[in-house]
Amino acid sequence: MIYMEKSQDGNTITISLKGKITFENTxxxxxxxxxxxxxxxxxxxxxxxxxxxxxxxxxxxxxVSIKNTLIRKDGTFTLLNLSxxxxxxxxxxxxxxxxxxx
Amino acid sequence: xxxxxxxxxxxxxxxxxxxxxKKDFNLNENFFNSLKKNFLQDKFTSISCKxxxxxxxxxxxxxxxxxxxxxxxxxxxxxxxxxxxMLLISEALSNAVYHGNLKMPKEFRKEKSILEFEKHIAKTNxxxxxxxxxxxxxxxxxxxxxxxxxxxxxxxxxxxxxxESPPHPMEEYGRGIFIIKNSADEVSFEDRGKTxxxxxxxxx
Numbered sequence: 001m002i003y004m005e006k007s008q009d010g011n012t013i014t015i016s017l018k019g020k021i022t023f024e025n026t027x028x029x030x031x032x033x034x035x036x037x038x039x040x041x042x043x044x045x046x047x048x049x050x051x052x053x054x055x056x057x058x059x060x061x062x063x064v065s066i067k068n069t070l071i072r073k074d075g076t077f078t079l080l081n082l083s084x085x086x087x088x089x090x091x092x093x094x095x096x097x098x099x100x101x102x
Numbered sequence: 103x104x105x106x107x108x109x110x111x112x113x114x115x116x117x118x119x120x121x122x123x124k125k126d127f128n129l130n131e132n133f134f135n136s137l138k139k140n141f142l143q144d145k146f147t148s149i150s151c152k153x154x155x156x157x158x159x160x161x162x163x164x165x166x167x168x169x170x171x172x173x174x175x176x177x178x179x180x181x182x183x184x185x186x187x188m189l190l191i192s193e194a195l196s197n198a199v200y201h202g203n204l205k206m207p208k209e210f211r212k213e214k215s216i217l218e219f220e221k222h223i224a225k226t227n228x229x230x231x232x233x234x235x236x237x238x239x240x241x242x243x244x245x246x247x248x249x250x251x252x253x254x255x256x257x258x259x260x261x262x263x264x265x266e267s268p269p270h271p272m273e274e275y276g277r278g279i280f281i282i283k284n285s286a287d288e289v290s291f292e293d294r295g296k297t298x299x300x301x302x303x304x305x306x
Contacts, residue, residue, distance in 0.1 A: 023196040024163065027215020054185070056192040057277035065274045085185045092284055098271035 001025070004032055012044040018051040021059030030062055037066070043075040050081035055089055067099065108161065110153045110168060114146040129153075129161055137168065142175050148242035149176070157203040157233045159220065162195060165237070178243040183304055186285040187246050190300055193278045194250050195235070202252030202296065203233035246302040256294030263289065 002019035013036060021029065036042065045066070055063075063079070070077040079099050082090070090096045108129040113122050125141055127133055149172055155161035169191050173184045200206045200216070210219040223230050233253045240247040262279045269276040283289055288301040 022192055023200065023216065024159065027217055027219075031215055054188060056189060056196070057281050058196065060277050061274045064272065068272055068274070085181070088182065088185060089189065089281075092268075093277050093281065094268040095271055 014046040016048040020054040022056045023058035026062045113150045150240040153237040198252035202254030248300045251297040259291040259295040
């Protein structure tokens with residue numbers, strides 16, 4: 001199960017996620033994000049990942065797809081508060097730099 | 103295959119104990135309560151299991167959760183090792199079910215959700231969910247061994263085995279096999295790609 005909570009401040013939208021992001025739920029997240037990504041004045045999207053303990057290749061693909069969409073819109077997509085496990089997985093797949101993660 | 107044949111056969115060893123503990127769990131029933139109550143309270147030194155599951159989400163979720171629970175009870179598994187093993191299981195299992203058995207077309211991965219794909223199968227070809235995945239696994243202080251076989255048509259795995267570096271960061275797909283290769287010490291395919299065997303060394 002994945003829980004998503006949206007908050008908005010001007011042209012910045014923050015989504016707080018709770019749960020693993022894996023092949024079992026990336027489709028649902030993608031569905032929910034479609035609408036948000038369509039919003040015209042969205043220029044900064046933030047995922048608060050504090051309560052995401054795990055991610056697999058399908059979840060990584062989803063994050064990349066969202067990042068690509070935001071880049072096309074001249075916007076930004078930032079991941080905040082990554083758990084050590086998710087950080088490790090992103091480093092392993094060379095995505096840490098693309099997402100500006102230390 | 104009859105419903106009651108979907109099961110997990112567990113064999114566990116305890117320190118200073120000659121005898122192995124054997125237990126069978128039925129995947130369709132009250133699996134977690136009986137697993138927690140009857141099995142996972144002990145501290146084991148090694149665990150082996152054989153799993154026969156179908157291709158439904160319920161079984162996938164149970165199997166993933168089963169491994170997570172088991173790993174948490176093993177003292178020799180640290181956080182990093184647990185992450186690697188959970189990645190290996192997650193990637194191998196989703197490949198076996200969604201690519202091997204259910205043959206999910208690319209447009210579903212891209213545009214739609216797995217839920218939608220499952221609804222589509224339920225309407226058009228529900229027998230696909232009966233397709234079996236078999237797993238044999240062993241976790242000891244020395245190594246994690248995981249062998250998974252699907253009932254699909256197989257695939258050309260030679261290219262998959264050649265992958266040495268992760269896909270370009272802007273690429274949406276293709277990280278699964280890289281993650282498997284990168285997190286494991288040995289990876290091999292048999293039976294035209296329908297069987298994948300993974301070994302990861304644990305002990306120093």
